[in-house]
Amino acid sequence: MNPNGNLIVGQSGGPTCVINSSLFGIIDEARRRVEIGKIYGAIYGIEGILKRRIVDLDKELPENIEGLKTTPGAALGGCRYMLGSDDPKDEGTKGIFELFDHLGVRYVLYIGGNDSMDTANKIASAAQRMGYPLQVIGVPKTVDNDLVLTHHCPGYGSAAKYVAASVREAGLHAESMRTSEPVTILVTVGRNAGWLPAASALARNGEEEAPHLICFPEVLFSLDRFLADVERVYRRTGSVFIVSGEGLQRKSGDLVVAKRDDTATDPFGHPELGGIGDYLKEEIERRLGLHTRIIRLDICQQSAMHFASLTDQREAELAGRKAIEYALEGRSRHMVTLVVPPGPNYRCITSAVELSAVANRERRLPREWINAQGNHVVPTFLDYVHPLIQGEVKIPLEGGLPVYKRLSKAQGFFRPPDPGPSFTNL
């Protein structure tokens, strides 16, 4: 049997620890299938397709492909670029399909979050409008866990595990320093959805332990209530450990941010958020006179492969493999989802939903998983998140440090910016 056509795979959005495990699942499964010919990788997702920065993954060393399962970052490069249009007459769209035609591409696999699913959907839609035979399948990825219609997202379990371990460790540190630094605020990823701050609750074995308070984007922020909570915990234990998402909303609908950031913009002119830690610290110190320490986990939440969840790694790989299976079943314009059937033992299988049902939507933490006071989770949430952090990925170590593999290093992946369009290495 001859192959039906070739495959191109891309990664998009901010990487997670296990985004490369999905890439591994796709490559390894595709290689087992006679229907699929060559496997190409798009460097920097859709940007690579538009700029024709494509690598031939069949030329990669086997140990680099194997190493994907234990390497953080996005091995092919990620991007923050969204395709603007699915109009076949559009210059960008035309270029994409010229490239696909040139490479004989019949399968597009795109690993990313909800913005990326929109881009995948636009590619599929353009193909349909042009009558170009193409199967497009999305593979979910995000530490935020905010994709709809999937039980959870690959990437979330590892981030949750790292956040919980860091809070357990920093909590011990903080309680031992209570006489000089009685309050600690740890800020996690989570601008609109509180899945990661919520996961920090796994850290504690009792009310005295960190985190004492959690601030969720889902709960309207009241400074008075917050300060009353902080004071109450302080009076009880002498040490207050707060975990907060990056984005808290006031009743007015405004985001709570430090004053200094109100007018700040990034180089592209977007208002720059962040600074929730600075804001809370300022208010606690001014109103309660309690010295406050800020901890920001920043992108370590997305890259700390040395303490990734084995469950998460396996599910990310599974999602990649299933994407190939679904494509070969003739499905297109779908995203793989994770399904956890009811039962006493955790088990994760997959299904698929239409990209249009996922694109640009977000799933927030259900209000019933947050306690009545809005400052912690309820046990039902712990039952949900606990299975996702189980097991540790064994990382090769050498000289005291993890050994990671880079794809495409030999293929000129390290290059100056904006080299202009070319068919790299083909």
Next chain:
Amino acid sequence: MNPNGNLIVGQSGGPTCVINSSLFGIIDEARRRVEIGKIYGAIYGIEGILKRRIVDLDKELPENIEGLKTTPGAALGGCRYMLGSDDPKDEGTKGIFELFDHLGVRYVLYIGGNDSMDTANKIASAAQRMGYPLQVIGVPKTVDNDLVLTHHCPGYGSAAKYVAASVREAGLHAESMRTSEPVTILVTVGRNAGWLPAASALARNGEEEAPHLICFPEVLFSLDRFLADVERVYRRTGSVFIVSGEGLQRKSGDLVVAKRDDTATDPFGHPELGGIGDYLKEEIERRLGLHTRIIRLDICQQSAMHFASLTDQREAELAGRKAIEYALEGRSRHMVTLVVPPGPNYRCITSAVELSAVANRERRLPREWINAQGNHVVPTFLDYVHPLIQGEVKIPLEGGLPVYKRLSKAQGFFRPPDPGPSFTNL
């Protein structure tokens, strides 16, 4: 043989991953020695001695003592309090020796950094002036590695390992996001001494890898030279990863800090530093137009026990054991030091120096271990630091998270602030 007297041990300053290993070494060694009677712990270091918050460590469960070797934070509580005087007529000093006399204390073991060694020295000096028979031994502890007269400090190896691993991981993340976030600044502990930013150099296997540039407190900061470096790396690789200590100095002697912090003070009126990441980000974005991401490792550097160095853990324990040995040899007013004899294989033994030679002094990174351009280390430094991060501490895991033990939980360690003086639990 009857014991000569009882022992009191305290921890001081910000904890490291392995400060409890030194505590374990002290307790375990003291228990083997007939010369030593009871073992008391001071809660919050010298503050606990002044406020008479003392626990009886002989009452602790064996598994909690054993668990010290794998638990971050300071199990007895740390403090930022320095003893002001060694005058026997001083109220504080009088109280200390009343307590020691009441408890039959003849040995004081104090684990801490250079400020703490000053406090230990003052206690010893007061004892001498009063004719109170007391052996005072200091045990070094700091992630900064800035104590003089010791090859390195317990605590540094684990922090160095965590920093290097995090830079390796975040570096992979950053290079994969270069089209949208070309510059990353990771800020480590290090206000006056660049030992930790320097350790990040362990992360890279070649010039293309993170860290591309390191900013040291020891090198006078020139914004023009820094921006030229950033631009040069950007033009070569399209992705720039910078590691910086918290404190950079200008030629004028001023610290380089973000403008917003110039007038900020903490609740006690001290000027608040920090914000070096914000400052560098602002300048890179304004002058080079390159979007910049900040990563701050904050206290995870001091608490990430889940990836601690086994070498560091063992040496911290050794330092504790040797402190007991030195005290029983009749030494006092000394700090244990680590000595690495020359030779092809790394080996660490101990010696001791006078507290007065260590107190309030700091050791900066030698200029000859920084390259000529002042923006990276030379191989000699890597030879120095590499042995210190070897091996991983095996942490008990349960349910996907590290299991840590708390001392004194049963002894009322969790209590409201400022309970007033009392002989806790005695």
